Amino acid sequence: MEQVEISYGSTIIPFALKRSDRKTMSITVQPDTTVQVTAPKEAELEKVKKKVEQKARWITKQQRFFENFLPATPKREYVSGETHLYLGRQYRLKVEDSKINSVKLIAGRIIVECTSPKNPDFVKQLLSGWYKSHAEKRFENAIKENKRFFKKHDIGNPPLEIKRMAKRWGSCTSKGKIILNPEIIKAPSKCIDYVVIHELCHLVHHHHGKDFYELQEKIMPDWRRWKERLEKIMI
Numbered sequence: 206m207e208q209v210e211i212s213y214g215s216t217i218i219p220f221a222l223k224r225s226d227r228k229t230m231s232i233t234v235q236p237d238t239t240v241q242v243t244a245p246k247e248a249e250l251e252k253v254k255k256k257v258e259q260k261a262r263w264i265t266k267q268q269r270f271f272e273n274f275l276p277a278t279p280k281r282e283y284v285s286g287e288t289h290l291y292l293g294r295q296y297r298l299k300v301e302d303s304k305i306n307s308v309k310l311i312a313g314r315i316i317v318e319c320t321s322p323k324n325p326d327f328v329k330q331l332l333s334g335w336y337k338s339h340a341e342k343r344f345e346n347a348i349k350e351n352k353r354f355f356k357k358h359d360i361g362n363p364p365l366e367i368k369r370m371a372k373r374w375g376s377c378t379s380k381g382k383i384i385l386n387p388e389i390i391k392a393p394s395k396c397i398d399y400v401v402i403h404e405l406c407h408l409v410h411h412h413h414g415k416d417f418y419e420l421q422e423k424i425m426p427d428w429r430r431w432k433e434r435l436e437k438i439m440i
Contacts, residue, residue, distance in 0.1 A: 209242075211254050213261035216427060217395065220257060222250075232260050234267035236274070237294055238393070272434055283328040289315055290438065291339075293393030300328055308335035333387075340390035341367050347394075347401045348383065354424045360408040374435065375400045377407035392438050399431040 210219040220232075220240035230244040230253065244253045257264070281287065288295040296315045303318035308331055310316075315335075321327040344365060352360065363377075366384045370376070375385045383404045389397055402425050410417035421428055 206241075209250070209254065211258050211261065213258065213265065214426070216261075216265065218257065218261060218264060219394070222253065224248075230256055232257060232264065234264055234271065236271050238268040238271050239294060240264055240268075269430065272437070281329070283325040283332065289332070290391035291315070291336075292343075292390065293396070293438075298332075306331055308332060336390050337367055337387045340385070340387040341365075343390060343394075343397065344385050344401065347397050348405070351398060351401050351405060351424075354402070355405055355409065358409045360405060363405070363408060374439070375404045377404045377411075379411070381408055383408075388439060389435065392435050393431075396431045396435040396438070399425060399428050399435065402428070 207222040207224075208219065209222050210217050212218075218240060220242050223241065223243045224246045225243050227243065227245060230242065230248065233241045233243075235241065240257075242253060242257060281289070283298070283300070285298060285300045287298050289298050290296075291310065296310065296313060298315050298317065300317045300319065300322045302320075302322045304320065306319045308315065308317050315332070317328055317331055319328060319331055344367065348363065348365060361381070364382045366382060367387050368384050369388065370384070370386045373386060374389050375383065377383055383401075385400065385404070389400055403421060406417055406421045406424070409420060425431075
């Protein structure tokens with residue numbers, strides 16, 4: 206499947222595009238809020254994206270409906286068969302005995318190859334390292350992409366630190382460093398964007414006053430939706 210995305214106002218809607226022999230196009234919103242589009246093999250990509258844009262309002266309405274039923278993250282045992290979140294989607298974990306230690310995302314599964322497959326603490330350590338590595342890359346890109354909304358504020362290039370925090374998704378220091386919790390890599394990209402935008406706003410307004418929320422609202426009008434989604438996922 207091909208991964209594609211379209212814009213709907215300030216919202217980015219990613220979807221998986223599957224080509225088939227069918228004559229018509231179908232759009233499906235899954236219970237985990239992901240979007241799948243099946244289109245004829247000969248359909249031009251721009252026409253497919255145009256059709257998805259026309260259904261964007263319906264798609265976001267369906268996603269909001271399913272968000273109400275998303276389960277909180279259960280306690281993990283780090284064994285094969287359980288599911289783990291990554292960018293808002295559940296992936297089946299497979300732990301394999303190996304002479305090397307590695308973590309890979311392949312065909313809808315997170316595969317952990319390790320020297321101690323029956324040691325859940327060791328598997329957790331490897332998986333946490335994988336999450337942190339991916340979080341660093343994703344967060345750096347999110348900061349880079351969202352900085353464009355702050356051009357007139359001249360916020361520069363804020364340094365980034367990845368740090369686990371018990372009760373915070375992110376923070377901004379008095380010296381302008383942005384600190385982000387690697388756990389939010391488990392949430393959808395828009396939730397990550399919300400946290401990043403929130404902290405970038407703090408580079409302009411070092412408080413949670415009216416000016417701060419007006420700026421955040423201007424940049425991300427639907428921030429409440431993604432904040433609520435993040436709260437449900439990270440419980």
